[in-house]
Amino acid sequence: MARLHVRTGINPDEPDAPVVTLRVDPDGSPGERAVARLGDHCYEGDGVLFLSRTDGWAEHTLDGRRLTVDIAVYPAPLARAGADLAMFPGRSSADPEAVLVLRAETEADPELYARAAPATAVFTGAPDRAPDSDSDSDWPMLLAPPPEE
Template structure:
């Protein structure tokens, strides 16, 4: 199952609000595909950067509902044929996963920030996830914002 956390308690963000998608048993096809995107990450600064030429996360808010879509271009070792929903911004990119959650609109980050993805144990609380990210023993995936359109 995937859930979302909005927090300002991640040390590396210096108090800025960060959207974190937490996958705590990546068993769906979409969650497995997001897990596989880690193979395309670039190491640096305690994260695996996922660049927008490979994948990104679009997030929008309507009222108190936040929707985050993990989008990816076809990649060498990532079979996207099972994913039929396409990006409105990049028609060749496929939606791998959609996460919807209720949020406090006042705390929600804008739609152009990077989004982190963390793989957790089902028993991990939000506080556990934040502490693990800050401990930096394992690295989250950090997805670049959606690529610019012409």
């Protein structure tokens, strides 16, 4: 099961800045496996992988203290990642052509979340690993917010 958190200490350039983090298990649910494989279709930055917003994004919703993050991906990059599109009937509210591949929820401090960076850091690995583990084989994938209309 994907684990969602809002925490500081993730961005080495701004260690006090909160970041929405998601840990997906590459052997987990179909959605987790699809998100984990998206890393192969990212471009590399300074210790991070960037998923192009033309491929997919993370949608955040905060209702009281309940934070929901939906990962939306267009069908073509999802198919290139080897995902079975039939497994994902949901659609993005930002763009109905994009497929919802994963939803994660957690309780979050609204004040901490309000200071969080707009991008979501996705870490891939076994659920028992720390969500901010730092290794060359586990660069976070950064997902931007949805594209603007």
